[in-house]
Amino acid sequence: MDSYSLLYSSSQRTGLLSGFQRLRSQRKMCDVVLEAGGVSFPCHRALLASSSEYFWALFGETTSERLASSISLPALTSQGLDTILDFLYSSWLSVSPSTLPAVLEAARYLQVEPAVSICERFITDGLSAENCCCYANLAEHHALSDALEAANQTIAMEMGTLLRESRDDLLSLNIQSLMAILDADEIPGVQEVDLIRLALDWLNENGPLPLLKSNLLLSRLRFGLVAPSDLTKLSLAHRAMATPLIRSQLTRAMEYHRLGSTQPIRQTRQSTLRASPNRVLLVGGGSSPDWPEQQILAFDPRSRKFSSLSSSLPLRLRNHCVCSVGGFLFVIGGEEVKEGDEDGKKSVTMATSNQVWRYDPRFDRWEKVESMLEMRTQFTCCVVEEVIYAIGGQHTLPDTNAHTSLASVEFYDMATGAWRRGAAMPRPLCGHASTVLDNCIYVSGGLPSNHSSIHGSNHGDNPDEHRESSRDVLFWDTKGRVWERRASMSIARFGHRLATVHGHIYALLGRYEPFCDIEQYDSQSDHWTRLRPLLIGSFNYGMVSMPCGNLLVFGGRRWSDGQEVIVRSVLEYDTKKDRWREICQLPRPLTGTECTLLPLPD
Known part of the structure; x- marks a missing residue:
């Protein structure tokens, strides 16, 4: 058997995408038109099917769309679809804070996972006090677990600033993020009584919630870190504080304050500081x-x-x-x-x-x-x-x-x-x-x-x-x-x-x-x-x-x-x-x- 060599050309792969992009810009050999937001996008069926699980299924042998010359995508914006198509044809994804929601929606809908991963990294790398609540909601909506965890951590660390300057953003936060934040062991510069007031305001803004959900939220608060006088006032501040579970936690907190010398050996999560490492x-x-x-x-x-x-x-x-x-x-x-x-x-x-x-x-x-x-x-x-x-x-x-x-x-x-x-x-x-x-x-x-x-x-x-x-x-x-x-x-x-x-x-x-x-x-x-x-x-x-x-x-x-x-x-x-x-x-x-x-x- 004759010997042979197997050689690879990186320029061939780049040239292939460049060729398809050139054909698309010249509207040559396009065999399907995608429509979103009143804008039409001539495309190549083969490239779409090879790059997206959604299009692979859409152009399958048994679907009615496999031979359709035009396909409408009403769930997407024209901007989001255009950006994802540019990514499929060039491997470059153009994204900014203002376009991120539309681009991520299109990437998730069309099952273009590489673009989803890029969006998730964009969220994680760009987190700040100004955008962490918005990004947390976006990450939760699209099940981006790493970005959601990073956004929740940023919210916890920036909570003092957010309570002073962006309280409305906190009140629009999804419940999963709020529960994760109230579970955090480190929330710098914030007193527990302020977190309790935030949770009660959130319930007013987003309620009424089922009893189970409100209990799950409030049970993450550490009532032992609140002075007895404030506990008495807070117990009357909202009907969610009157449920049997929360009443029992308030009672235990009051008992903790009466422990005297035994407090150090009777510590629970309810009385443990949300503090940085020792x-x-x-x-x-x-x-x-x-x-x-x-x-x-x-x-x-x-x-x-x-x-x-x-x-x-x-x-x-x-x-x-x-x-x-x-x-x-x-x-x-x-x-x-x-x-x-x-x-x-x-x-x-x-x-x-x-x-x-x-x-x-x-x-x-x-x-x-x-x-x-x-x-x-x-x-x-x-x-x-x-x-x-x-x-x-x-x-x-x-x-x-x-x-x-x-x-x-x-x-x-x-x-x-x-x-x-x-x-x-x-x-x-x-x-x-x-x-x-x-x-x-x-x-x-x-x-x-x-x-x-x-x-x-x-x-x-x-x-x-x-x-x-x-x-x-x-x-x-x-x-x-x-x-x-x-x-x-x-x-x-x-x-x-x-x-x-x-x-x-x-x-x-x-x-x-x-x-x-x-x-x-x-x-x-x-x-x-x-x-x-x-x-x-x-x-x-x-x-x-x-x-x-x-x-x-x-x-x-x-x-x-x-x-x-x-x-x-x-x-x-x-x-x-x-x-x-x-x-x-x-x-x-x-x-x-x-x-x-x-x-x-x-």
Whole structure:
């Protein structure tokens, strides 16, 4: 058998379409005329049938139209048909926002799927606050699922602007889109009460709807995010709010507001903020270690920008602890710093606190909850299964400036709103760190026993005290009664941090550690491994573990040319690559801050 080559010419395909286009423009060899909107379009039956499922069926052997010389298409506009015919003859589709509805209608009617796909991409790429509602209705009408999803997301993100400037567009939205938007977990800058009013206005504009549909729409609203006084007014605002299903949701929302201390552990979708991914809260700290600020900074990991929380800390604190449970921020213990006046001279006083404050970002509200059983500073806290544990630390002895260290552990029972005793550590400890792995608590380092000469944030500033820091690691299964020892760290640490990432524990930085060592603990082998050190270390910094597994370190203090310097750097540690880098800078130097993740309304 002779060999042969199979060669392809792209110009032949282009030339074929160009030839048909030339014949069409010259009205030569056309064997059918299409009519729409009073305009006639001479065409070639073979090209139409090969390019469109509609025409393939229309010109089939058994249809009456197969031999017709003229075919009327009353469902289409002349503009839409002309554009689609140009596409079939040239592969170029001319479309603009004003012509899109007619072109898409013609493409869908004539089953020209490539043109439909181009229109869908045009919608998706061109979405804005000005057109998202119109495009959502268009995408829903023509079953363009990707464009519909993109349009709904744009409406949710632009809702604040739309409510102010284009409310009529929202009221003309199709119900599928409105339900999808009210299901969204992120609607920036919009209060839930405004969404409820929008839904009720939409029902007035588009109703009456069957009971099932109105229930489906209203049940997507989060009544737990509305203040009780507004809930009472809204319950009387529309007859759709009086259905048994919606009445029951309103009742549950009112009950949620009466839960008190149990709110964080009784969260449902109805009371969950429509918020962007968690922000990092930087609570307390300041440009001076002796005068902390009450302002709270919020860091957005996506934009790497800082903003200030509208509410400030109720107290001026240092050496406190923070954590989040159920979308609430808890600020626990520490030293309350006050400005005094003795004999006409201004002075700063500090007193160890056992106070606990809870911040609710839903209503931008602080509330003082049950105080700890003991006053604590230089302690650590962690959360296990929505229970807050406060571990060790120091408190000030009455009528003295001396501190005594604590071995005690207590936990906050939110079901009763009370603190209870937990298993005490084997010995008193302060300046230690803690983390949670597999619902068990690990505590490392710190200064053991009592050190009555140690004061405030200067605790550990004496290099001689480094020799007394501990390498020990303690382990506690909170269901048990005793603490157990685990493999010690490779170096003694004080004022450091622990973090759990992907099943491993990381010990970071501290005070007076050589080469700023980082080490990783494997609980399976009970072994610590040294990692790449941070060449220029710091202490008194804030740290948080991100969902991706990276660790962020905010500010702190370091020594430079024999002087203590407060820094503005924000460092990121990639635990997978064992790599440090600076990702941005704080708005101002900051030391002594405590960090946690919390969803915030935009």
